[in-house]
Amino acid sequence: MTQELIESVDVVRPGRPLVVAIDGPSGSGKSSVSKEVARRLRLAYLDTGAMYRALTWYCLESGIDLSDASAVEAASESFPLEVSTSPLEEFVRVGGVDVTQAIRKPSISAAVSSVATTLGARTELIRRQRELIDQHHRRMVVEGRDITTVVVPQAEVRMLLTASEEARLRRRGIQLGGSQTAEQLAAQVTQRDAKDSTVVNFTRAADGVVTLDSSDLDFEETVSAALEIVDSIINHRAVARD
Numbered sequence: 001m002t003q004e005l006i007e008s009v010d011v012v013r014p015g016r017p018l019v020v021a022i023d024g025p026s027g028s029g030k031s032s033v034s035k036e037v038a039r040r041l042r043l044a045y046l047d048t049g050a051m052y053r054a055l056t057w058y059c060l061e062s063g064i065d066l067s068d069a070s071a072v073e074a075a076s077e078s079f080p081l082e083v084s085t086s087p088l089e090e091f092v093r094v095g096g097v098d099v100t101q102a103i104r105k106p107s108i109s110a111a112v113s114s115v116a117t118t119l120g121a122r123t124e125l126i127r128r129q130r131e132l133i134d135q136h137h138r139r140m141v142v143e144g145r146d147i148t149t150v151v152v153p154q155a156e157v158r159m160l161l162t163a164s165e166e167a168r169l170r171r172r173g174i175q176l177g178g179s180q181t182a183e184q185l186a187a188q189v190t191q192r193d194a195k196d197s198t199v200v201n202f203t204r205a206a207d208g209v210v211t212l213d214s215s216d217l218d219f220e221e222t223v224s225a226a227l228e229i230v231d232s233i234i235n236h237r238a239v240a241r242d
């Protein structure tokens, strides 16, 4: 199925735009699933959450008060960010400093919503995201919270990747090696989503967005289901899940 799909994508859309936009709540599997989908479809890959995390790291390093919206907005416009766009490598650099690991720390997860709810900073990061998508000739899997609705609502494929709260908390707990208490996990998943969803909707699929619920699927099954959705849409077949 996967090899057939790769061939059909290559035949159907050689050199033509293919943006696969994937949104969803924390721990739903957006980053890992999107990266694997991009790898298999030979598309570029952009983790937009990493950009919000990098800006948070930069503000904290620079001593910027995250509740000062003007200062955060100004930082978003000037901070020297480099982010990988290949699913085969992952790096995030700010002013040449490799922050790939640092931006995943619980301290950044705890602070990032303050930055992500600063509307001026969102405007600037969305501008940079669109620029990166264009630089890749619009052949990219892009994941985040507002990709299907704001960043690229005209994407060829738009998907909302969901999972039950129980599954998302369990996955994040395993991902962090069992080092977090239930309260810490809830703060990083449930409470962060609640704050983030005050400025963007990533819990309900907008019109034309296909929902993929991964609660009862393992990672490989979720990747296969996402690839089937891409295949169905670009080959104009009925989408089984919606």
Ligand SMILES: Nc1ncnc2c1ncn2[C@@H]1O[C@H](COP(=O)(O)OP(=O)(O)OP(=O)(O)O)[C@@H](O)[C@H]1O
Residues within 6 Å of the ligand: 024, 025, 026, 027, 028, 029, 030, 031, 032, 033, 049, 171, 172, 174, 175, 214, 217, 218, 219, 220, 222
């Ligand atoms: N269907 C699945 N079944 C089991 N585990 C999964 C599944 N999808 C993803 N995972 C695992 O769950 C963890 C969280 O996934 P991931 O980091 O991709 O989520 P996310 O939606 O990008 O989260 P966040 O938005 O908070 O960064 C990872 O360890 C990943 O390997």
Ligand SMILES: Nc1ccn([C@H]2C[C@H](O)[C@@H](COP(=O)(O)O)O2)c(=O)n1
Residues within 6 Å of the ligand: 026, 048, 049, 050, 052, 053, 112, 113, 116, 143, 144, 145, 146, 147, 192, 196, 200
């Ligand atoms: N398009 C996006 C991407 C991310 N965010 C916010 C929401 C999260 O709290 C934070 C980090 O994202 P993650 O790495 O956990 O996916 O960034 C957003 O508002 N819009």
